[in-house]
Amino acid sequence: MNESDLVCFIDDDEAVRDSVGLLLREHEIDVSSFASAEAFLGQMEGGFQPACIVSDVKMPGLSGLDLQRLLTEQQARIPLILITGHGDIAMAVAAVKAGAHDFIEKPFDDQRLLESIQAALDEARRKKAYDDTLQDFAARIGELSARQRQVMDLAVQGFSNKEIAQELGISPRTVETYRAWVMEKTGARNLADLVRLTMRLEALDGALN
Structure with missing residues (x-):
């Protein structure tokens, strides 16, 4: 699986994970699902870095907002989409202002999710091209x-x-x-x-x- 095009979906609800996983695969989007932010972060410790992360806000243990904070501290520039309930809108807006790519309200529309993910993947590709250009420039300066x-x-x-x-x-x-x-x-x-x-x-x- 190519991590440069991989979407990681994080939700403690197994039924939601299965449903979203099926939706993304039907649209030829590679997806890896996690039951918790902790499980996802554990995977990242091995150098794993997907193109996009979609995470529920409220989960046992680390929340989606906790995940965003930790990713920011780690300087992991991965587009993050938050799935949020109506009561979490203010928090989600604050998260976007802090750098999250998008937030989607529950119950979410499949097309809305797909469009947001596709936009995040496009952003990730642009960032990679940008980073590759700068790395090449730095090497040439050297x-x-x-x-x-x-x-x-x-x-x-x-x-x-x-x-x-x-x-x-x-x-x-x-x-x-x-x-x-x-x-x-x-x-x-x-x-x-x-x-x-x-x-x-x-x-x-x-x-x-």
């Missing part, structure tokens, strides 16, 4: 020479070729050559693209640290 990295750092700060040359004690023509190498090695299309990728990588490093 291949730059010390001087190329100096030129790149100054360029993304807005220094002109002349200013970089003065800062590093080299000629503007040499700076142009280094900048060309930087663009080629990083795969950036232009300076604006280089700046955006650098800012995104710095933001990601800041979030992880």
